[in-house]
Amino acid sequence: MAWQQSPSPAAANSSPPPAPTTVISLDEDLLREIFLRLPSLPSLVRAALSCRTFLGAVRSSPAFRRSFREAHLPPLLGLFFDPEVPSIPAFAPLRRRADPDLAAAVRGADFFLTRLPADDDTFPGWAIEGCCDGNVLLQNCSLEQFAVYNPLARALDLIPVPPDKIFDGARGDAKYLGCYILSSEEGGEPLRLVYTCHDKSRARAAVFSSESREWQIFPWSEAVTPLPEDQHWLKVGTLVNGFVYWIHTNEAYILVLNTATLHFSQMDLPPTLVARDLIFRVGETKDGKPCIVCPIDFELFVWVRGAEDDGIERWIFDQRFPLETIVEVTESTLVEHGDLKVVATIGGFVYFSTMETFLDGHNPSWFMSLCMETGELATLFQRRFDGHPHPYIMAWPPCLIDNQVHPQLEGA
Known part of the structure; x- marks a missing residue:
């Protein structure tokens, strides 16, 4: 019998090698x-x-x-262009070869809005009201419906327009003012829409909840002062951090709706902008504060809402951005660019074009962005300005919140 050497005490007591560490x-x-x-x-x-x-x-x-x-920062995926007549809006994607995951998100989304219903294939009749937290809000007057659609999740909610009694008690003709999505970053709350209208001196709101599937109509506001001279006395509104801001047609003041209390109030404009016949809109800074960005020649002027030493909130001039560098970035001349047109100010980024709306539908415009924090100017794309532009910014997907299960992982 061959002699076998017994293992040494050290070898007998040694532990097995540790399992390799993996990401899982x-x-x-x-x-x-x-x-x-x-x-x-x-x-x-x-x-x-x-x-x-x-x-x-x-x-x-x-x-x-x-x-x-x-x-x-939440990424801009592109811009919807809503034509003058109700139809299916076009989408211009942001192309970034350096970010393949962003490109994959654009390819996987339904930016053709194929799930929207239509009673006429050749004339679908949908118009965009706005984009908010990854949702697109559209209205179809012939179907008397609103649609809230998430192109990334392909989630669609169809909502009837408010009953006609929202116009009861109007002084003169009542006119539609705008509709807005009320949502939260974390989700989990019922979807809400706020619908607004106005008569010759007052405004009114109604709120829809996806939980009750009903509209709640609120009373008319107090009449504004001084009384408007024009029946179309408010411009397009902007939703910023729970407040909707409408600029008076003659740049006299701003009408504000608090969507938490449904209370309307008036707010002064920066004195520099009163009755100046300039085109500007309210937007939001990176930290969610209301701001006004106004293009004058080839400069952007910024006011931010805040309190000064006396504790009173007012519009405070913040900074100005000379944009003659557009010539270098686009390799063109200022004459070729025409005027600047601010599309929206979202999360501290100003999205603008280099031509006034519908100035020349055949001549392509440059669409650009400016970071108000760093002053960095970026080109988005060049395209004909043949519709009302709406930036679409990717929101935090619902499948990454709480215990919602993504269908692709069911049964995995």
């Missing part, structure tokens, strides 16, 4: 630290939906979502 074996805190270093929200979505472990780490932590939002 990391705890959720480490995973979230890794995810914070991803370049964009589309990259995070792609990573989170790759397995249940990653998805659970992302949607189980509101603190992580706040940190990611602070470190990564």
Whole structure:
């Protein structure tokens, strides 16, 4: 019999080699630290939906979502262009070859709005009211419906227009003013719409809740002072952080609706802008404060709403941005660009074009963005200005919040 040497005590007591560490074996805190270093929200979505472990780490932590939002601006995916006549709006995507995940998000979305119903295939009859938190709000007058559609999630909610009694008690002719989506970043709350109208001196609101599926109509506001001289006395409104702002047609003041209390009030304009016949709109800064951006020649002037030393809130002139560098960026001349037209100011970014609306539908315009924090100017694309533009910004997907299960992972 061959002699066998017994194992040494050290060998007998040695433990097996540790299992190799993989990404799946990391705890959720480490995973979230890794995810914070991803370049964009589309990259995070792609990573989170790759397995249940990653998805659970992302949607189980509101603190992580706040940190990611602070470190990564929500990406602009493109602009909808709404034609003058009701139809299916066109979408111009933002092309960024350096970000393949953003390109994948655009390719996977339904920006052709194919789920919208229509009673006439050749004339669908839909017009965009606005974009908010990843949803597109549209109205179809012939169907007497609103549609709230998320092109990324392909989620559609059809809502009837308010009953005609919203116009009861009007002084003179009552006119539609605008409709707006009320939502929250974290989701989980019923969808709400606020519908507004006005008569010759007052305004009124109605609120729809997806929970009750009914409209609640609120009383007419107090008459504004001084009384308007024109029946069309308000311009297009802008929803900013729970408030809707309408600029008076003659730039006399701003009418404001608090969507939490449904109370209307008046707000002064910056003295520089009163009765100047300039084109400007209210927008929002990076931290959600109301701001006004006004183009004058080839400069953008910015006012921010805030309190000064006396504690009274007013419009405070913030800064001006000379934009003659447009000539260098686009390799053209100022004469070729015409006037500047601010499209929207969202999250501290000013989106604008270099031609006045419908000045020349055959001559392409440059669409650009300006970061108010850094002053960085970026080109988006060149396109004919043949419709009302609406920037579409990607919101935090519902499938990454709380315990909602993504259908692709069901049964995985």
